[in-house]
Amino acid sequence: MKILVIEDDTAISELICMNLEAAGYAPIPLFDGLEVQRRLENGEDTDAALALVDVMLPGRDGFALMEDLQGWQIPVIYLTAKDDVLSKVHGLKAGAEDYIVKPFEVLELLVRMEKVLKRTGRGREKLLIRDVVIDLREHCVTKAGKPVALKPMEYELLVALAQSKNVAFSRDELLDQVWGVDYAGETRTVDVHIGKLRKKLDFYDVIRTVSKTGYRLEDTV
Amino acid sequence: MKLWKKMVLITAASLLVSAGASTAVVIYHAVRYNQEKTVESCEQQLKAAAYAVGRELDYEPFGSFSEAAADAYYAYVLQKYGASKYILIKGDEVVCNGTPFELLRPGDARWGSEEGCSVIQEKENQYILIAGRHVPATGNRDYKLVLVQDISSVYADIRGQAFFYLAIYLGIAAVMAFLVFLMTRRVLLPLRELEKAARDISGGRLERRARVRTRDEIGVMARAFNAMAAQIESQFRELEAESERRRQMLGSLTHELKTPMTSIMGYADSLLHVKLGEQQQEKALSHIYRECGRLGRLSSKLMCLIGMYDNVSIRMEAVCVRDVFECVANLEEENLKKKNLTLICACRSGVWRLDRDLFESLLINLIDNAVRASRDGQAIFLTGGEEKISVRDQGCGIPPEELPRVTEAFYMVDKARSRKNGGSGLGLALCERIAQLHGARLQIESVPGEGTEVTVRFPQMKTTDA
Numbered sequence: 001m002k003i004l005v006i007e008d009d010t011a012i013s014e015l016i017c018m019n020l021e022a023a024g025y026a027p028i029p030l031f032d033g034l035e036v037q038r039r040l041e042n043g044e045d046t047d048a049a050l051a052l053v054d055v056m057l058p059g060r061d062g063f064a065l066m067e068d069l070q071g072w073q074i075p076v077i078y079l080t081a082k083d084d085v086l087s088k089v090h091g092l093k094a095g096a097e098d099y100i101v102k103p104f105e106v107l108e109l110l111v112r113m114e115k116v117l118k119r120t121g122r123g124r125e126k127l128l129i130r131d132v133v134i135d136l137r138e139h140c141v142t143k144a145g146k147p148v149a150l151k152p153m154e155y156e157l158l159v160a161l162a163q164s165k166n167v168a169f170s171r172d173e174l175l176d177q178v179w180g181v182d183y184a185g186e187t188r189t190v191d192v193h194i195g196k197l198r199k200k201l202d203f204y205d206v207i208r209t210v211s212k213t214g215y216r217l218e219d220t221v
Numbered sequence: 222m223k224l225w226k227k228m229v230l231i232t233a234a235s236l237l238v239s240a241g242a243s244t245a246v247v248i249y250h251a252v253r254y255n256q257e258k259t260v261e262s263c264e265q266q267l268k269a270a271a272y273a274v275g276r277e278l279d280y281e282p283f284g285s286f287s288e289a290a291a292d293a294y295y296a297y298v299l300q301k302y303g304a305s306k307y308i309l310i311k312g313d314e315v316v317c318n319g320t321p322f323e324l325l326r327p328g329d330a331r332w333g334s335e336e337g338c339s340v341i342q343e344k345e346n347q348y349i350l351i352a353g354r355h356v357p358a359t360g361n362r363d364y365k366l367v368l369v370q371d372i373s374s375v376y377a378d379i380r381g382q383a384f385f386y387l388a389i390y391l392g393i394a395a396v397m398a399f400l401v402f403l404m405t406r407r408v409l410l411p412l413r414e415l416e417k418a419a420r421d422i423s424g425g426r427l428e429r430r431a432r433v434r435t436r437d438e439i440g441v442m443a444r445a446f447n448a449m450a451a452q453i454e455s456q457f458r459e460l461e462a463e464s465e466r467r468r469q470m471l472g473s474l475t476h477e478l479k480t481p482m483t484s485i486m487g488y489a490d491s492l493l494h495v496k497l498g499e500q501q502q503e504k505a506l507s508h509i510y511r512e513c514g515r516l517g518r519l520s521s522k523l524m525c526l527i528g529m530y531d532n533v534s535i536r537m538e539a540v541c542v543r544d545v546f547e548c549v550a551n552l553e554e555e556n557l558k559k560k561n562l563t564l565i566c567a568c569r570s571g572v573w574r575l576d577r578d579l580f581e582s583l584l585i586n587l588i589d590n591a592v593r594a595s596r597d598g599q600a601i602f603l604t605g606g607e608e609k610i611s612v613r614d615q616g617c618g619i620p621p622e623e624l625p626r627v628t629e630a631f632y633m634v635d636k637a638r639s640r641k642n643g644g645s646g647l648g649l650a651l652c653e654r655i656a657q658l659h660g661a662r663l664q665i666e667s668v669p670g671e672g673t674e675v676t677v678r679f680p681q682m683k684t685t686d687a
Contacts, residue, residue: 009480009483009484011481011484011488011508011511011512012480012483012484012487014504014508015483015484015487015488015491015505015508016487018491018495018497018501018504018505019487019491019495022491022495022496022497022501056476081475081476081479081480081483082476102479102480102482102483103479103482103483103486103487104483104487105486105490106487106490106491106494106495107494166495166496166497167494167495167496168493168494168495210494213493213494216494216496218496
């Protein structure tokens with residue numbers, strides 16, 4: 001899945017690309033506003049599913065790029081150091097799907113991207129981890145072609161981990177994302193469900209425990 | 222009490238008092254004069270009458286007249302000279318009285334004096350003049366003639382005049398008081414304008430000035446006030462501009478800090494939480510290292526800039542310019558080699574008064590900028606001349622519309638390129654500050670595509686030939 005990463009600072013651009021690759025996306029780094037405009041006009045990269053756009057760009061700033069990207073119906077998430085309310089309002093009013101202020105956490109970026117993709121109907125339909133296929137539309141999981149029976153919470157947990165694969169979640173993050181912010185359960189619940197997933201899918205070496213943090217679903221990039 | 226009320230009251234009161242006093246004096250003198258004139262004329266009459274009466278009484282056969290005949294004769298004589306005015310006294314007895322009055326003490330010595338004596342008596346608003354004198358040439362007989370006349374009319378005249386004067390005086394006083402009131406108001410009008418202007422200015426309308434064109438003290442004060450207002454306004458605008466610059470600088474600073482921080486945090490986060498390949502891990506680490514270096518450079522330049530704003534402890538010393546140039550050329554050697562550039566130094570040897578460290582950093586900053594702007598194989602010229610030092614390159618130049626802003630802190634003409642080449646956006650701001658501390662000025666001339674020349678001009682630099 002193609003993601004446009006429009007960011008003039010090479011270090012940040014590489015950082016984003018590195019993490020997107022790890023999570024299973026195909027990032028395309030672009031550094032200059034005018035370059036983006038030119039490429040879109042030439043019909044290149046118009047099939048991108050999402051654009052991460054820095055507001056302050058050389059050539060043509062992020063707000064101005066909005067119309068070019070909307071022309072191809074590419075949803076936009078702004079990624080910027082400007083964290084004043086006015087800029088946020090301006091960005092969101094102009095049609096951005098989300099607004100992330102630097103510095104950001106990798107997990108936050110991935111989760112927000114996933115939400116935007118889902119909302120705009122561009123979410124991934126199938127997630128593939130080794131021989132396990134998660135069909136997001138049918139809500140079913142197969143391992144080596146054979147269906148695996150998962151309880152609803154186990155399924156949600158697996159999807160959360162698989163959508164941001166290779167990235168570690170803390171137990172609290174998983175509780176928030178899967179069970180909801182209002183859930184008053186303990187982090188033990190997470191451990192129990194992780195244990196069941198490992199057993200049912202034989203994911204003992206796929207869902208890794210990351211010391212001092214939580215869990216990570218690891219897969220080759 | 223308001224000033225105009227005070228002025229009107231004081232002026233009107235002093236006018237009234239002085240005019241009233243002088244009028245009173247005039248009236249008093251008029252009274253005295255009229256009175257004296259009347260008395261004098263009466264005395265003259267009396268004198269003449271006494272003389273004439275004396276002559277009549279000397280009439281020889283008179284001595285042998287019977288008492289009744291004598292009384293008749295007295296009456297006849299008085300009648301002859303105006304009996305209604307006179308009283309004739311013989312010894313202590315009134316012998317004939319033609320007046321409607323009665324003399325209380327006919328024996329009074331005053332009426333018997335040779336020179337005559339006069340008294341004015343006031344009774345029930347009637348003023349009566351009583352004058353008496355000895356009747357001369359009457360032998361042994363002691364006769365006195367007393368004149369009694371009602372002189373009330375004199376006083377009545379004067380009283381009438383006095384009322385007339387008073388009416389005129391009051392009328393004029395009223396008119397004067399009104400005029401004084403008008404004039405005071407007029408004179409004080411500019412004060413009110415001044416007050417309004419002051420109120421407006423304290424209310425925030427700094428461009429307001431007092432519209433006073435008089436040449437008096439108030440006018441002088443108004444001009445001083447306007448000058449003060451202008452001074453305050455310009456200082457306020459300066460402060461506003463300065464605080465706006467600071468605000469922008471702070472905003473830029475936050476942005477400049479956030480960019481490397483985003484990288485450092487992001488890579489550290491990735492290293493901690495994301496499964497990365499060995500190569501990627503190395504890349505992340507090297508990014509963290511590089512971005513930390515950038516933060517370090519930024520903070521040291523910033524410290525330098527802030528230090529120079531707050532603490533002006535520069536050490537001016539006599540420095541040989543040629544030494545400085547050599548030193549700078551040595552420091553830049555490596556930097557130049559990377560891009561295959563040549564630095565061409567030319568200067569008259571001279572000793573200038575400079576802070577050596579700061580000045581070296583100024584030149585290094587300028588040369589760094591030139592290096593960033595230049596392409597491989599080009600030359601950079603460092604020239605020292607009379608009262609100026611310039612750094613010229615043959616690089617990409619600066620677009621004319623960007624020129625005025627390049628010395629602003631964190632302003633970068635081409636952000637992406639500048640950062641890649643290690644620019645912080647603070648170099649020229651630093652240079653300008655250093656130049657200022659030396660009493661010098663930065664002058665930047667640039668033609669896009671042909672190159673840039675930055676000149677440091679020293680207006681009053683004392684150079685001594687070594």
